[in-house]
Amino acid sequence: MKPVGWGIVGYGWVARDYMAPGIRAAGHRLVAVADPGAASRAAAEAEGARAHADLAGLIAEPEVEAVYVATPNHLHRGAVEALCAAGKAVLCEKPMAATLGDAEAMAAAVRQSGAFYGTAFDQRHHPGHAALRAAIRDGRIGTVTAIRIVYACWLDRAWTSFQGQPNWRIDPAQAGGGALMDLAPHGLDLVDFLLGEPLVEIAAMTQARAQDYAVDDGALLIGRTEGGALAQLNVAYNCPDALPRRRLEVVGTGGLLTAIDTMGQTAGGSVTFTDGATGKSEPIPFDRQASPFLEQVRAFGHALREPALRAAWDAERDLHTMRLIARAYAAAGTPAGRDAA
Secondary structure (H helix, E strand, O other), X not given: OOOOEEEEEOOOHHHHHHHHHHHHHOOOEEEEEEOOOHHHHHHHHHOOOEEEOOHHHHHOOOOOOEEEEXXXXXXXXXXXXXXXXXXXXXXXXXXXXXXXXXXXXXXXXXXXXXXXXXXXXXXXHOHHHHHHHHHHHOOOOOOEEEEEEEEEOEOOOOOOOOOOOOOHHHOHHHHOOXXXXXXXXXXXXXXXXXXXXXXXXXXXXXXXXXXXXXXXXXXXXXXXXXXXXXXXXXXEOEOOOOOOOEEEEEEEOOEEEEEEOOOXXXXXXXXXEEEOOOOOEEEOOOOOOOOHHHHHHHHHHHHHHOHHHHHHOOHHHHHHHHHHHHHHHHHHOOHHHHOOO
16 A cells, blocks of 8 residues: 555644554654644654644645644644645544534534545554454354443643643643543444444433542443443543553353453553353453554555545544533533533
8 A cells, every 4th residue: 555644733642652653653654743832843853754833834735645633622623624625634533522513513524525534533443342343243242232341540630741731631621521521432432333333322420539620530421322232431530540440341142252451542451252151261362562553544544545445434423422422421410511512
């Protein structure tokens, strides 16, 4: 496949430490970065990319074919609309936006422009989760009855994504919410990915229990898919990183699939199958070397080059996930989610 020329808008922690290495490891090229921060631009230039202080400079780069948007959530809409109008392919970080209204406007821009767009649900591309999906589709655990996900971390006020910049993830105006807004989209999307059917009902409770900031630092969500499977998600910014905090279970009438330490940015973790008749467990093999970011870049690049593969990327499906987030916040009565409801 011909290498893809990439641009990145917002060169913070995830873009610098995971996306840029994924672009290089996939055999593609990071052409240019747009970021208002001088330190971010210097870091990009040190990696061989051209750096711009604004989006217009990146858009003007003819070698940039695809753009990864990794700005704070409230800036997603403006970047995506401009990139779609310019004919660039767009991979936008989750959540789609800080508010449902912005996400709806983004989906409309994709429809009207015909641009190739995807939301960066990188957990779809973790090899361990691909192994889970294959086992489910092969009927290994029978009829799926429930999915249980714990995806948690510790995020205090002082955390920063790049050299002393403020922690935008705890600012309601920039993030749109807290742990629910940031972490739950991955779990909601994984339910759809693993089962091939979306959640259609959802409820939630949030907490502001351990951290001193204006957004939720934890949430519990429950939902039901259109086929009747139940989902339970526990997401948190208040779980110490040394504790077990990343677990995914898929329960079926014939067995249990368990993934530990697969959710996140890095490669590895473990996946096991437990037989419902004997109780015996065995590991399920998968590629432990490839990170979800690397696999996501590969998949997006292949779809960019081969339009027949683009059906796997769906702005309308991602908008449905954003609507679930808005409904969860509305059900919880949390102020950070009311604008999105």
